[in-house]
Amino acid sequence: MLTNLWYVAEWSKTVKDKPVRVKMLGQNFVLFRDKAGKVNCLSDVCIHRGGSLSKGWTTKRDCVACPYHGWEFDAEGKVQFIPSRGEGSAIPERARIDAYPTEERYGMIWVFLGDLPEEERYPIPDFPEYEDKENWRPVEVEYNWEGSVDRVVENGIDIAHTAFVHPGFGYPEMADKNEILKVNRGEYWGSSDNVLYPPQLEGNFGLNKLFRADKAATYVTPAFYLPGHCVRLHIKVNSWMEMIIFDANTPIDENTTRSFAVQVRNFFKWPIFDGGAKKRTKRVFGEDGDIVSQLSPNYLPESLENEVSVEQDKFMGAWRMIRRKHIEEKGWKIDTKAMKPYEGEKVFTIPSPARRLNPHFKWALDTVPLIAPTRRAAAAPAGEPASTEPV
Ligand code: FES
Ligand SMILES: [Fe+2]
Structure with missing residues (x-):
């Protein structure tokens, strides 16, 4: 399974006013719509005590609330409200989960599952x-x-x-x-x-x-x-x-x-x-x-x-x-074998673009291990462009 690509998470028509759980690349995600109708996608794992956000609800702050203690996560994955601490109280800096770019096209919800900046992402195919x-x-x-x-x-x-x-x-x-x-x-x-x-x-x-x-x-x-x-x-x-x-x-x-x-x-x-x-x-x-x-x-x-x-x-x-080129030269393949010993003990998450932007941030969850590249990208032979437009 490869990271750093757009994938379709769900049909547009399925995500209405309630959070929806989807599984992709072996991990769970939550999709929810904000008041403007935009779909957001977060890791489904609450970093407080591991609640599943998709079993929660959407809130007036345009957040998704965890069903366990009601912490509210916004579209960027940042906690905006902790009910047990009360309105206006400070939020721990580390109270944040991964959030992924989304697009709706062709009646489908597309989610970018990786940490590449926007300009390096391959586009959603034309239809x-x-x-x-x-x-x-x-x-x-x-x-x-x-x-x-x-x-x-x-x-x-x-x-x-x-x-x-x-x-x-x-x-x-x-x-x-x-x-x-x-x-x-x-x-x-x-x-x-x-x-x-x-x-x-x-x-x-x-x-x-x-x-x-x-x-x-x-x-x-x-x-x-x-x-x-x-x-x-x-x-x-x-x-x-x-x-x-x-x-x-x-x-x-x-x-x-x-x-x-x-x-x-x-x-x-x-x-x-x-x-x-x-x-x-x-x-x-x-x-x-x-x-x-x-x-x-x-x-x-x-x-x-x-x-x-x-x-x-x-x-x-x-x-x-x-x-193979994207496995061997870019290192985008998830090392599922390396995760096996941790089954049931530890959750991993797919790295989101915010991780690259905040390299020193202490994220609560580790990211999925990737298989390291085994060769360097070969230069395109003379006369043959590395990429041409699809016909
Ligand atoms: S586990 Fe999510 S708020 Fe406590
Ligand atoms: Fe066939």
């Missing part, structure tokens, strides 16, 4: 079609995986499995016709252009069948982004029908992943077709989930030597390479 309600109709789908996030992302961009795992996407006998036409990649993203030969599209009361012949060449573009561990799958059904599945994949812990997916379509945009679109998207996740939950090991193997890859796996190779 312009979501904003373009005139031309695209969205439906939301959620899926919970028994699988590690790195395997889930790899599955989402893997074209070769479609002929076997998804009857709606292809035929086993056409597996050698499916082709990766092009791979593009930047510092924190990759995309590839592919041609597949799927069966006729089902659904929409049989109407979809009329629009494309069986096994007609169909252009599919999967992309991945490190921020949000997002996968974007653009399917050009024919010359005028397109759909995109955009999903943010949040590591709940090492073995569990929660996908927040929005499917948009530029055809049959009336609400009556939403139910079918949701059902088919969810079914595709289920077909993948059955396979991913049984993979061994559950994580991507430590060494590429432990698996055998072929030419058709090259786009997955791009994902692995970019992920």
Whole structure:
């Protein structure tokens, strides 16, 4: 699991006037809205006696109150009021917990889980079609995986499995016709252009069948982004029908992943077709989930030597390479093994940006251990920019 990235914590519609608990990167967080409607995210662990803030309530000071002794924490994680001491009394300087930057986009709450300053953060991936309600109709789908996030992302961009795992996407006998036409990649993203030969599209009361012949060449573009561990799958059904599945994949812990997916379509945009679109998207996740939950090991193997890859796996190779680069050169991977001996005895927290700004502050909680970088960043070869814009 990697720190220093944006992740989706929850659907926007779920966080109303009560605090909500979410688990990400193996830690608990509380989300709460202030009076202006802004969502805030704090570590869920009260530094007084370990109360869970998400079981508390929001207050007139725009704080979240701990349910145990009522201490009130503001959006920056600072205690503003200690009821047992009374109004106007001094607050201990160390009465502060980690607070994380938040953004609401695409009907989702995004939280930056790390201590990088704003200018160094990779951006939340673009999804312009979501904003373009005139031309695209969205439906939301959620899926919970028994699988590690790195395997889930790899599955989402893997074209070769479609002929076997998804009857709606292809035929086993056409597996050698499916082709990766092009791979593009930047510092924190990759995309590839592919041609597949799927069966006729089902659904929409049989109407979809009329629009494309069986096994007609169909252009599919999967992309991945490190921020949000997002996968974007653009399917050009024919010359005028397109759909995109955009999903943010949040590591709940090492073995569990929660996908927040929005499917948009530029055809049959009336609400009556939403139910079918949701059902088919969810079914595709289920077909993948059955396979991913049984993979061994559950994580991507430590060494590429432990698996055998072929030419058709090259786009997955791009994902692995970019992920590894951020582990080996930047040191963003959480060392979960180092935390195991402390299980049940000690809580850790994900470092927030305030920790870098206040290096001498005596925070009550220790931060999660990270695996130290093992190599220095290589300079980009001449003529190849380190980062280019996603296509
Ligand atoms: S444990 Fe939170 S106020 Fe005491
Ligand atoms: Fe799949």
